[in-house]
Amino acid sequence: MTRAKGKHFIKTFGCQMNVYDSERMGEALTEAGYVSTDTPESADLVILNTCHIREKAAEKVYSELGRLKQIKKARQSQGQSTTIAVAGCVAQAEGREILLRAPVVDLVVGPQSYHRLGDLMSRTGSEQGGIIDIDFPEDDKFKHLPARSKVSHAPSAFLTVQEGCDKFCTFCVVPYTRGVEYSRPVREIVEEAERLVQSGVSEITLLGQNVNAYHGDGGCGETRSLAQLLRVLAKIPELQRLRYTTSHPRDMSEDLITLHGEEEKLMPYLHLPFQAGSDRILAAMNRKHTRDEYLELVQRIRAARPDIALSTDIIVGFPGETDEEFARTLEVVQHVEFAQSYSFKFSARPGTPAAAMDDQLPEEVKSTRLQELQAVLKKQQEAFNLSCVGKSIRVLMERPGRREGQLVGRSPYLQAVHADGDKSLIGRMIEVEIISAGPNSLEADIVNTSISDVIAAE
Ligand code: SAH
């Protein structure tokens, strides 16, 4: 057996894509001879996988680096060295600036260079002043990362199928931090999905910044859409559930909408950001759709799958947004009734067109609007959760709950469901009856534990 090179600790900020990337980085480091550890104090290599989407998210990195500086010092006094790496979207956006602002950092590595982590690590220590790798390589990183490990996975897994974004919404840093839109070939995705399923995964969420703009190589020179990819994946027998996120309203094709009414494995949940309800603001955001187009889309999706749970992202206080324009956002929310949502105060991000616009709004205006909006969204979420009480639904049990004897799983509508049951049920699809609902989760009684077998036999 080769001796381990050391222990690594990865802390993840930001979106699901970073969660996925952290998992892949962990696997690449295992391949390079590292083992994982649970605390930064015990780690020889600490990686912060960072998010640049809003100012608050980006600033978190520096407070975290302050803490790591102390840990590095304490370890040094015991004769242990610590390598500190900043990965992810802040790494891509700020590059060398990170080394200048936080000299404790040894390595800055952008989201497209994770396959080179092992190499980069072997260079740290021998080069002065920190190492930076934030190129957008011609060659795609997925080809070079080791295959997904077969060690057992949680029952639900993420799988990135599309990365980057060409939409350039005026408020958003993603096109700059993740680069141009890229879709992975169908075969590569199917192989990864099969490996995940072999290691115990029953539910896969396909990820992309614009996942429904997916157009990957189908193998014979033709491209495949997200709907076509989902159809192929649904054929994997032991794979029981499919989800995808995040979708752009402009890329919601008829084929994909139809699939929601046809494919049992495709869960009745859709995250469909609308950002703002005023057409003037939507145009200034460069969202390339109007309020009515969004509402009409919602109608078509609900016609295809009446019980679908809709979720969204909303920004309040975009430059120049008036009270009347904000009221249009509230109207859309009242009209659609969302099962879940994420809402944010506009944050001016360096280098984006919206940051340079006149009429930036005061913080208090943004805060008041956000509070008003979130009160409405919270009521809608509670109402949706309450509407599930008394229903029998299938839950994929994912992990033990906080209380002894309690399990936590997900409903088809992505709600967290708590039920008392034996740990052996983790990883299984079971039938429960919902007995009560809170703002963020459901309580249930287990009705039938043999659903997995029924599905397998069908
Ligand atoms: N690709 C997705 C969104 C990715 S970013 C889409 O197009 O819908 C996730 C969410 O963060 C966005 O939907 C938006 O609501 C929010 N967001 C992005 N940039 C922001 C900014 N500068 N200020 C506030 N919220 C922002």
Ligand code: SF4
């Ligand atoms: Fe950002 Fe717009 Fe692209 Fe979404 S579609 S990642 S909000 S630029």
Ligand code: F3S
């Ligand atoms: Fe944040 Fe980058 Fe995701 S900026 S939201 S981690 S794509």
